[in-house]
Amino acid sequence: MSIYQEKSEVLQNIHINSNYYLMTISSEKIVQEILPGQFINIKVVNSFDPLLKRPFSPFLLNKKENTIDIFYKVVGKGTNIMSSLKRGDIVTLAGPHGNRFTIDKDLNKVAVVGRGVGIAPLVFLSQFLHEKGVEIYAFLSVNNPQFIVGKKEFERFGAHIYYSTSNNELVTDRLWNLLKEDVKIDAIYTCGSRRLRREISKMSEEYGILSEVSLEAVMACGIGVCMGCTVKIGTNSHWRYKRVCVDGPIFKTGEVIDE
Amino acid sequence: MSDVDLSVYIKEIKFPNPVLPASGTFGFGEEFSDIYDLNILGGIVTKSLRLNYHPGNPQPRLYEVPCGLLNSIGIPSEGYEYFKDHYLPFLNKLSIPKVISIAGNTIGEYIELIKYLNKDTGIDIVELNVSCPNLEEQGRTFDSDKDALTKVVKEVLASSKYPVIVKLSPNVDSILANAKLVERLGADGVVIANTLLGMAIDINKRRPVFKNIFAGLSGPCVKAQILRLVWEVAEEVKIPIIASGGISTFEDAVEFLLAGATLLQVGTANFFNLYAMPEIIDGIREYLDKNNVSDIKQIVGLARKEKML
Numbered sequence: 081m082s083i084y085q086e087k088s089e090v091l092q093n094i095h096i097n098s099n100y101y102l103m104t105i106s107s108e109k110i111v112q113e114i115l116p117g118q119f120i121n122i123k124v125v126n127s128f129d130p131l132l133k134r135p136f137s138p139f140l141l142n143k144k145e146n147t148i149d150i151f152y153k154v155v156g157k158g159t160n161i162m163s164s165l166k167r168g169d170i171v172t173l174a175g176p177h178g179n180r181f182t183i184d185k186d187l188n189k190v191a192v193v194g195r196g197v198g199i200a201p202l203v204f205l206s207q208f209l210h211e212k213g214v215e216i217y218a219f220l221s222v223n224n225p226q227f228i229v230g231k232k233e234f235e236r237f238g239a240h241i242y243y244s245t246s247n248n249e250l251v252t253d254r255l256w257n258l259l260k261e262d263v264k265i266d267a268i269y270t271c272g273s274r275r276l277r278r279e280i281s282k283m284s285e286e287y288g289i290l291s292e293v294s295l296e297a298v299m300a301c302g303i304g305v306c307m308g309c310t311v312k313i314g315t316n317s318h319w320r321y322k323r324v325c326v327d328g329p330i331f332k333t334g335e336v337i338d339e
Numbered sequence: 340m341s342d343v344d345l346s347v348y349i350k351e352i353k354f355p356n357p358v359l360p361a362s363g364t365f366g367f368g369e370e371f372s373d374i375y376d377l378n379i380l381g382g383i384v385t386k387s388l389r390l391n392y393h394p395g396n397p398q399p400r401l402y403e404v405p406c407g408l409l410n411s412i413g414i415p416s417e418g419y420e421y422f423k424d425h426y427l428p429f430l431n432k433l434s435i436p437k438v439i440s441i442a443g444n445t446i447g448e449y450i451e452l453i454k455y456l457n458k459d460t461g462i463d464i465v466e467l468n469v470s471c472p473n474l475e476e477q478g479r480t481f482d483s484d485k486d487a488l489t490k491v492v493k494e495v496l497a498s499s500k501y502p503v504i505v506k507l508s509p510n511v512d513s514i515l516a517n518a519k520l521v522e523r524l525g526a527d528g529v530v531i532a533n534t535l536l537g538m539a540i541d542i543n544k545r546r547p548v549f550k551n552i553f554a555g556l557s558g559p560c561v562k563a564q565i566l567r568l569v570w571e572v573a574e575e576v577k578i579p580i581i582a583s584g585g586i587s588t589f590e591d592a593v594e595f596l597l598a599g600a601t602l603l604q605v606g607t608a609n610f611f612n613l614y615a616m617p618e619i620i621d622g623i624r625e626y627l628d629k630n631n632v633s634d635i636k637q638i639v640g641l642a643r644k645e646k647m648l
Contacts, residue, residue, distance in 0.1 A: 083374050085613045123611060128406040128559040128587070132611050174613055298401050300408060300610040303374070305366040305386075307412050308401035321394050321415060326370070339397055 083175065083303060084109045088122075090169040091147060093162075097227045099154040100197070101163050102139065107148050110175045111141055116183070116205035117294060117330040120148065120175035121302040124162045132300055133174060134158040135325075137201035137271075140233065151229065153197040177302045178329050181205055181269055181292055187214045191255055191268045192239075193280060195221040198272015199229040201294045205269055210237035217258065217265065218242065219251035221273065252279040259287055267291065270333065281333035291333045297324035312337035343627045344634040345620070347381070347601050349528050349579050350502045352436050352463050354381040354602060357635065358592065358620050361583045361606030362387055362440035362466060362506070363412065367426035368433070374613050379620065382435045384604060385426070387442035387468045389416035390452045402539045402548050407558035407585075408607050409537050411549045414442050414471065419455050431461040440466040440506070444474040446491050453498040465501045467492065467526075470508040470533045482508050482517055492524045504528035504581060509568055510536045518572045528579040530604065531569050535561050558607040561585045566598055573599025573640055587615065589622020596623075596635070597642035 091104040110120055121133035139151035154163050165171070190209060192202040199220055206216050216239035222228050225245050234241050242254045252275075259265060268283065270276050271294040284291035297309035304326035313322040313335050322328065345356035358381045360371075367385045368377055377383060395415025402409040417425070430437050439462050443449040449467070456462055469481040469491060482488045496503055505521045507514050509532040518529045534555025539548040548554075565584025573580055582600035586592050587608040595603055608615035623635070632638055 081373070083613070085374075130403060131406055131408060131558055131607070132403055172612075298399070298403075300401055300410075300607075301364075302610075303370045303613070305364060305370050306401070306410070306610055307363075307386075307395060307415055308410060310395070310398065310400065310415075 081113070081176070083177065085172060085174045086110065088171050088173045090165045090167055090171060092167055093165050095163070096151075100229070101152055101154065103150045103152065103162065103165070104147050105150065105171065105173070106146055107173060108146060110173055111143055111146055111148050114138060114141070114148075114176035115180045116208045117181035117201065118176040118178045119201075119329060120173050121177060122150070122162070123172040123174075124158055124165065126170075126172070130158045130161065132158075133172070133302060134162070135177070135299055135302060137294065138204045139200045139230075140203060140207055151197065151200040151203070174302060177325055179327070181294075181330050182267070182290060183209070184266065184290070187212070187266045189215045189217065189263065189265050191217040191219060191258070191265050193219040193221075193251060193255060193268060193270040193276050194229075195272035195276060196223075196229065198294070198296070201271050202269060203230040203233045206234060206237050206239065216240070217255075217263075219255050221251045221276065252276060255280075255283065259283060265289055269294070274338065277333050277336065284333055292330050293333045293336060295324050295329045295331060295336065297329070299325050301325070312339055343624050343632065344636075345624060345627075347579075347636060349464060349504065349602070352502065354436055356381040356620050356623070357596070357602045358616050358623070359384050359438065359581070359602060359604050360609060360616065361604035362468065363414075364606040364609045367422075367430065369426075369429055371609075371613075372429075375617055378434050380435055380616055381602065381620075382438055382463070383430065383433060384438040384466055385430070385440050387414050387416065387440040388419065388422050388452065389414065389442050390419055390448045392416065392418040392421075397550060399548060402554065404537070404539065404556070405560065407556050407560035408610070409539055409549070409554040409556055410534070411551050411554040414468075416442070419452055423455070423459065427459060427461065436463040437461060438464040438466050438504070440468055442468045442471045444471055446475070446494055449491060449495055450498050453495060457498070457500045462501055464527070465495070465499050465503045466530065467495055467503055467505045468533075469505060480508060483511055485516075485520065488517060488520060489524065492521050492526060496525050502527035504530055504579075506530035506533055506583075508533040509565065514568055515571050515575065518576045522576050522578050526578060528581055528602075529572065529576065530581040530583055531572050531600070532565055532584055535564065557585065559585045559587050562587075562591055566594055569595055569600050570598045570643070573643065586619070587612070589619045589626060592619050592623055593626055593638070596638050597640070599640035599643060601639055
């Protein structure tokens with residue numbers, strides 16, 4: 081599969097809430113080829129500082145309009161500059177990068193379990209699955225119930241939405257209950273929290289359900305040459321460093337080893 | 340297309356143009372072959388190959404600084420057997436010169452690796468990475484000590500059927516002294532230079548960011564320093580100089596040529612601009628064309644000569 085580097089125009093950049101933003105950018109080729117799980121790398125400004133591109137999952141795609149929505153959180157220099165971009169500004173995109181979520185043909189019901197900005201790749205995945213008629217159970221872990229990332233989008237996909245804040249029941253408890261109620265979930269996808277990933281790995285083992293996690297990492301190249309974004313994959317006795325950018329960002333929840 | 344001659348040589352090996360990737364920023368080429376045709380490059384320089392599998396360092400491995408990048412990757416390698424089965428067949432399909440970078444923690448490892456490479460076909464040059472910790476000398480890098488450097492370069496030169504270029508570290512008392520030393524020993528070129536040592540501190544943890552404390556600094560922020568080193572080495576060393584240090588644009592590339600470098604390695608720029616090398620090659624060609632220079636070799640070291648072109 082090809083990787084493209086293309087100029088892209090900022091079409092809108094909206095401050096959503098606290099340090100969350102939603103940016104819509106144009107894309108000629110990447111938008112047509114990128115698949116759920118994959119990411120794009122954005123060089124937010126044409127200068128040497130910040131030097132590197134920043135990796136983001138699409139939040140939503142619009143293939144007719146050739147646009148990609150990016151839901152992002154301001155965490156440092158790159159995203160700070162990104163938040164100041166205005167309509168008409170030009171950025172450089174590279175991608176599609178990385179592997180994809182495993183999507184079996186006969187999926188019927190899936191659970192997506194995310195936290196914070198980690199919900200973004202799950203919205204992209206759900207957009208894709210909804211178009212294929214898959215029933216979605218969305219478990220969203222948030223700090224502020226007034227503001228649930230992706231709520232509007234999941235409603236649009238007809239998803240069953242469960243959310244929790246740190247004060248009430250954990251989303252994973254709700255998913256455990258759902259599984260106990262014999263709701264046949266075919267796959268679980270997660271992003272945004274170690275705790276979620278570990279808990280889902282247990283569910284996967286107990287119920288024999290495929291479960292995958294989208295990992296985040298600091299990266300330099302995005303294409304597998306710099307070896308900077310490695311993560312330990314395998315078992316404690318038999319592991320290898322894998323590159324989040326090309327061997328991932330999607331891994332089985334049970335094979336990720338915390339360093 | 341203009342008919343400017345961009346070709347340069349190391350011994351009898353002809354590079355169609357002087358622009359190569361820096362080791363460790365281009366893998367073994369396969370990833371970039373999905374992005375552009377590698378045969379437009381001057382050659383390829385592989386990630387440093389080790390004799391045996393080595394996992395590399397734990398996280399964190401990267402830390403961005405203004406106009407630069409700190410890395411502590413630790414030269415992970417799948418080892419020679421994997422290289423032979425997986426990377427060499429790909430490399431052999433390329434028409435450009437193949438420079439295989441080699442790394443080791445003992446002289447024995449280098450020599451055994453060379454012996455295997457000697458049996459292979461399609462390799463053109465060995466780039467000797469001497470900035471690895473020498474486990475027989477308390478982990479000091481091979482080029483931090485004149486005797487250790489002499490020994491490893493001598494033995495590799497004696498074993499290798501290929502021309503050998505030596506990649507030198509700037510983190511030594513005198514890179515010029517090391518360059519003169521490896522020239523005297525018979526090396527076929529020197530790469531100036533490996534990354535500069537730097538560091539970063541996490542102010543919340545109040546600890547160094549990297550487990551090894553120091554890390555290699557690369558990117559546009561090192562260009563001026565490495566240009567100065569190339570200038571100094573070019574004054575006294577006659578074997579080809581391969582410049583490596585923050586080259587990100589064709590203007591950077593031309594500066595290094597004018598300072599006396601014959602070949603150029605582009606490293607960190609490959610990370611933030613996937614088309615850095617094709618753009619640099621085009622830029623050099625246009626620059627020469629615009630200035631009516633028919634052969635790139637005419638501008639190598641030109642800035643040090645009194646007479647202007």
